Amino acid sequence: MTIGRRPLLAGLAALPLTACDRLDGSPAFRSLLRTGERLTHDTQRLLVDRSALAREFGAGDLSTVFRANGNVTAAGPAYAAHVASGFRDWRVRIDGLVTRPLSVSLDEMRRLPRRTQITRHDCVEGWSAIGQWTGVPLRILLDMVGVQSAARYIVFHCADRFGATPYYESVDMIDARHPQTILAYALNGAALPVANGAPLRVRIERQLGYKSAKYIERIEAVADLGQIGRGKGGYWEDVADYAWYAGI
Amino acid sequence: MPDARPLVPRHRLSTRLWHWLNALTVIIMVMSGLMIFNAHPRLYWGKAGANSDPAWLEIGSTGNRGLVRIGSVEIPTTGVLGLWRDANGVERRRAFPHWATIPSGYSLSSARLWHLFFAWVLIVPGIAYLLWSVINRHLRRDLLPSRAELRPSAIWHDVRQHARLRFPKGQAALRYNILQKLAYCAVLLLILPLLVLTGLAMSPAMDAGWPWLLDLFGGRQSARSLHFIAMASLVGFILVHLIMVVLAGPWNEIRSMITGRFRLPPEEEDQATHPEGEVRREHLP
Numbered sequence: 001m002t003i004g005r006r007p008l009l010a011g012l013a014a015l016p017l018t019a020c021d022r023l024d025g026s027p028a029f030r031s032l033l034r035t036g037e038r039l040t041h042d043t044q045r046l047l048v049d050r051s052a053l054a055r056e057f058g059a060g061d062l063s064t065v066f067r068a069n070g071n072v073t074a075a076g077p078a079y080a081a082h083v084a085s086g087f088r089d090w091r092v093r094i095d096g097l098v099t100r101p102l103s104v105s106l107d108e109m110r111r112l113p114r115r116t117q118i119t120r121h122d123c124v125e126g127w128s129a130i131g132q133w134t135g136v137p138l139r140i141l142l143d144m145v146g147v148q149s150a151a152r153y154i155v156f157h158c159a160d161r162f163g164a165t166p167y168y169e170s171v172d173m174i175d176a177r178h179p180q181t182i183l184a185y186a187l188n189g190a191a192l193p194v195a196n197g198a199p200l201r202v203r204i205e206r207q208l209g210y211k212s213a214k215y216i217e218r219i220e221a222v223a224d225l226g227q228i229g230r231g232k233g234g235y236w237e238d239v240a241d242y243a244w245y246a247g248i
Numbered sequence: 249m250p251d252a253r254p255l256v257p258r259h260r261l262s263t264r265l266w267h268w269l270n271a272l273t274v275i276i277m278v279m280s281g282l283m284i285f286n287a288h289p290r291l292y293w294g295k296a297g298a299n300s301d302p303a304w305l306e307i308g309s310t311g312n313r314g315l316v317r318i319g320s321v322e323i324p325t326t327g328v329l330g331l332w333r334d335a336n337g338v339e340r341r342r343a344f345p346h347w348a349t350i351p352s353g354y355s356l357s358s359a360r361l362w363h364l365f366f367a368w369v370l371i372v373p374g375i376a377y378l379l380w381s382v383i384n385r386h387l388r389r390d391l392l393p394s395r396a397e398l399r400p401s402a403i404w405h406d407v408r409q410h411a412r413l414r415f416p417k418g419q420a421a422l423r424y425n426i427l428q429k430l431a432y433c434a435v436l437l438l439i440l441p442l443l444v445l446t447g448l449a450m451s452p453a454m455d456a457g458w459p460w461l462l463d464l465f466g467g468r469q470s471a472r473s474l475h476f477i478a479m480a481s482l483v484g485f486i487l488v489h490l491i492m493v494v495l496a497g498p499w500n501e502i503r504s505m506i507t508g509r510f511r512l513p514p515e516e517e518d519q520a521t522h523p524e525g526e527v528r529r530e531h532l533p
Contacts, residue, residue: 017352020279024351024358036365048457055459057295065300120296120468122452124356126288127298128468206453242357247453248364 030241041245048247050174054205057118062188063129066121068195071160071167074215079159086191087199092183096155096220099146106185106199112136115182123209124246133203135184139177141219147173151221155228156202159215162235169213170225170233170244171204180205183216208246210236251511258422258510263386266377267505273369274486276362277443278479282344283351283359289330289343291476295467304473307343314341371444378436390424391433397426415496418515435485439478446475 023029073079082090087106095101116134138154154176158167175181182203185192192198197214204211211234225233225244236242259267290303297303306317307330314330316323327333332345335352346352350362381387396402406426409415416425424432448454449461449471465471493501497513504510 017347020276020350021352024355024362030361033361033365036361036368039368040364044451044453044457048453052456054452054456055462061295063296063298063301065298067298067300120452122450122468123288123298124360126284126472127290127292128296129298130296206456208452236357240355240357241361243360243364248448248451 037243037245040248044247045174048206051179052206054119054180057120057130059118059132061118061130062132066129066131066187066196067123067127068193069123069125069209071162071214072195074159075161076159079215083194083198090199090217092200092216092219094141094145094219094221096222097148097151098142098221099148100144102141102145104141109136109183109185109200112140115180117180117182117203117205119180119203119205121209121212124242132188133182133184134186134189135182135200135203137179138181138183138202138219139179141183142176142221145221147221150223153222153225153233155220155222155225155233156213156216157218157220158213159217160197162239165229165235165239167213167215167235168229169202169211169235170222170228171207171211175204175206175211178204178206206247210234210242211246253514254512255509256422256512257508258504259508260384260386261508262377262380262384264505264508266373269369269373270377273366274482276350276366277370278483279348279350280359280362280366281475281479283349283354284356284363285476286342286344286349286354287356291473292469293466293473294469295462297469305476309341367444367447370440374440374444391429391436393426393429393433397429402426403430413495415513417513419512421513422510431485431488435482439482439485442478443475443482446471446478450475 089105091103091105092109093101093103113136114134115137116132118130118132120128120130122128142154151173153170153172155168155170158169160167171181180203183200184197184203185200187193187196192201197216200216201214202212202216222228225231229235230238232238233244234242237244289307290297290299291305292301292303303317304319307325308315308317309331312326312331313324314326314328314332316325316329325331328345329343331339331341334340334346340346340354342354349359351358378387381391403426409425410427415421416423445461446465448458449465450468455462455468461471462468465474500511500513
């Protein structure tokens with residue numbers, strides 16, 4: 001049997017590509033690639049001081065349109081009712097490995113110490129937008145509920161859904177207690193718009209946008225991420241194999 | 249019949265090892281990077297930039313046409329960029345086509361997995377090679393141009409020689425000519441460091457730790473644009489490099505980068521009658 005020259009050449013040219021796709025589909029190769037994530041995480045934690053602040057910008061740097069991505073609303077009649085009432089009855093539950101579980105209303109949030117920051121939001125896709133956020137530093141709430149020493153991660157449970165699955169994300173205690181990590185209820189001086197996660201989203205300023213969960217209704221302190229979703233710590237991590245550590 | 253021309257040492261082991269490791273790594277970095285670009289095929293200048301902001305470069309499609317827009321200039325690229333058919337003949341509207349990306353089917357998360365793993369394979373051996381090249385004087389002796397070589401007349405001479413496809417013969421073929429030195433130094437000392445630093449400037453964590461990265465490049469979106477331009481320059485270098493290898497005698501060149509040994513092209517017999525023959529000697533040892 002002879003193979004024509006052109007199909008042969010085309011086949012040879014396609015060989016490395018096919019090989020890459022096969023490697024891409026191999027669980028063993030993917031776990032090798034994932035060592036890069038671990039290495040990046042450890043190196044960045046070593047190089048970047050745990051309290052180093054993300055750059056804050058001036059009012060002149062604000063993006064004219066702050067692009068909303070992912071879910072731009074939370075589904076269901078309950079959320080629609082909250083929108084209609086201006087989120088008067090929205091409460092955030094803080095529980096898990098804490099000494100004094102708490103349920104906080106938006107009004108109570110607004111009476112707590114606040115932080116306003118103009119920061120850059122970096123989407124994993126590659127675009128960036130600069131916005132001004134106002135909210136409660138998460139560490140103030142964590143101190144109020146008394147996080148137990150066994151807790152290593154903070155999980156955000158959200159009201160928006162992909163199909164039937166509510167969004168969720170998690171960070172370690174370094175980012176949870178970072179001074180710029182706030183539960184934001186305002187964007188650019190106005191109440192947080194629905195598209196950007198009303199009434200409350202978290203800002204994780206030293207990681208990519210998908211860590212900054214929107215429509216937050218529950219915050220949980222956990223010892224490990226194995227029991228959350230499918231075990232990788234976040235919605236995109238679980239369904240599409242995105243990195244849990246999104247500092248790069 | 250055995251070749252009578254001498255087989256002489258040309259490339260040291262560290263250069264050969266790094267060359268092939270880096271060739272593989274750079275190809276993977278470019279192809280996975282193009283897939284990452286596909287997730288948002290627009291480039292901006294400044295601190296921020298998203299869909300409602302003006303992009304200086306955009307790859308997309310309108311109707312049944314694929315196009316690249318640079319500034320206000322639109323270049324039709326149907327079938328290659330912006331709009332193309334995948335291996336199964338299905339029409340796709342993505343910037344770079346399946347044959348140019350890793351993986352071939354759209355996946356930002358997989359491309360990031362490849363890119364951010366091989367970034368370490370680029371950086372760690374790259375820094376080791378650079379340090380070793382300083383220690384063993386490869387950089388100083390073989391790569392950095394001398395003052396005499398940088399004279400415009402000397403560079404112009406080499407440009408003319410290259411244009412006539414006349415490459416160094418005899419002992420001169422054992423050293424890099426000035427155009428090679430400039431190209432290799434640009435890649436090693438300029439383009440690769442620029443790629444690494446602009447890559448780091450896109451990391452929100454590194455921006456917090458090393459805010460000077462943002463000042464150096466004029467913001468994260470500028471860094472992303474420079475990352476793309478540096479990648480395009482590197483691809484340009486690779487294409488010219490491959491053409492030169494073919495023109496200079498591919499088997500001899502490839503053997504020298506694998507085994508280290510190079511078959512010396514004989515001196516031209518009529519060299520004395522070449523006026524350039526003397527000029528060439530002037531700036532060689």
